[in-house]
Amino acid sequence: MQQQPYPLGRFHTTLQQLEPRFAAALDASTLFLRRYLPGESIMQQGELSEQLYLVKRGRVSLNSTVHSGRSFQLGDIECHDQIFGEMEFFSTTPVQWNVVAETELDAHVICAHKLAKRLLAEPELALFFATALACDYLDTLEITTSRLLHPICYNIALELWRERQRTPMLGSRKRAREAARFGTTERVYRRALKELVEQGIIYEGDSGPAIADLTRLRAYLDL
Structure with a gap:
C-alpha cells in the first residue's frame, strides 16, 4: 500500500487532512533504517x-513459490513511499509473498507493536489502511479474474x-519471470507476444x- 492517500475513495479528503499525523505515527514507530x-529479501514467504x-x-x-519449485511472479513495483507487511500486521498470519529488492534501497523498519498502540490511541488513522487495502484488494481481484477468464494475449x-x-505494478525484463507472472x-x-x-x-x-497502436489495442480489448 502507499503511504499517501489513494486518489479515489469516500474518505480521500479526510485522509489528506490526516496525512501529517499518519506520517508522524509511522515515524514514531520506526525502529531503524536498513539498506538492502x-x-x-525484505520479507520471506512463510x-x-x-x-x-x-x-x-x-x-x-x-513472488510466491511452492514446494515443487514453481514460482508465480506478481510483478515489480517502483516504490514511492510504499508500505509492505500491512496484511500480516492486521492478520498476524505468516508472510504471503516474498518481497525482494531489485535495486539498492533503504527501508524504514516499523515495529508492529508500536504502530498497533498508536492506532488504538488514534483509531482514525486506521482509515489509511482500510482504504488502501480495499483499493488493492479490488485491483488484485480484477487482475486475478482477468487471468482466469481470458487468454494470455x-x-x-x-x-x-x-x-x-x-503504473503501480511493473513488468520484468526477464522473460522467464514475465511468463511466471502470467502463470x-x-x-x-x-x-x-509474437501474436500481438x-x-x-x-x-x-x-x-x-x-x-x-492505441486504437488497435482498445479495439482488441473491446474498450
Missing part, C-alpha cells in the same frame, strides 16, 4: 513478521492498457512490450 542490496517496511524509493519484486494487452492509466511457460509467453506484435498492437521496446 539487489536480490536481498515467516512470521512483527515488522512493516516503508520503502520511499527503489524497485522491489513480489488478452491479459498482456490489458496490462499494457492498465499501465497507461496507472505460463516462457515458450507460451513468447508465442503470445504481428497484429500491430504492441512492439518490443528496450524495457519490454509497449503499445504500438
Whole structure:
C-alpha cells in the first residue's frame, strides 16, 4: 500500500487532512533504517513478521513459490513511499509473498507493536489502511479474474492498457519471470507476444512490450 492517500475513495479528503499525523505515527514507530542490496529479501514467504517496511524509493519484486519449485511472479513495483507487511500486521498470519529488492534501497523498519498502540490511541488513522487495502484488494481481484477468464494475449494487452492509466505494478525484463507472472511457460509467453506484435498492437521496446497502436489495442480489448 502507499503511504499517501489513494486518489479515489469516500474518505480521500479526510485522509489528506490526516496525512501529517499518519506520517508522524509511522515515524514514531520506526525502529531503524536498513539498506538492502539487489536480490536481498525484505520479507520471506512463510515467516512470521512483527515488522512493516516503508520503502520511499527503489524497485522491489513480489513472488510466491511452492514446494515443487514453481514460482508465480506478481510483478515489480517502483516504490514511492510504499508500505509492505500491512496484511500480516492486521492478520498476524505468516508472510504471503516474498518481497525482494531489485535495486539498492533503504527501508524504514516499523515495529508492529508500536504502530498497533498508536492506532488504538488514534483509531482514525486506521482509515489509511482500510482504504488502501480495499483499493488493492479490488485491483488484485480484477487482475486475478482477468487471468482466469481470458487468454494470455488478452491479459498482456490489458496490462499494457492498465499501465497507461496507472503504473503501480511493473513488468520484468526477464522473460522467464514475465511468463511466471502470467502463470505460463516462457515458450507460451513468447508465442503470445509474437501474436500481438504481428497484429500491430504492441512492439518490443528496450524495457519490454509497449503499445504500438492505441486504437488497435482498445479495439482488441473491446474498450
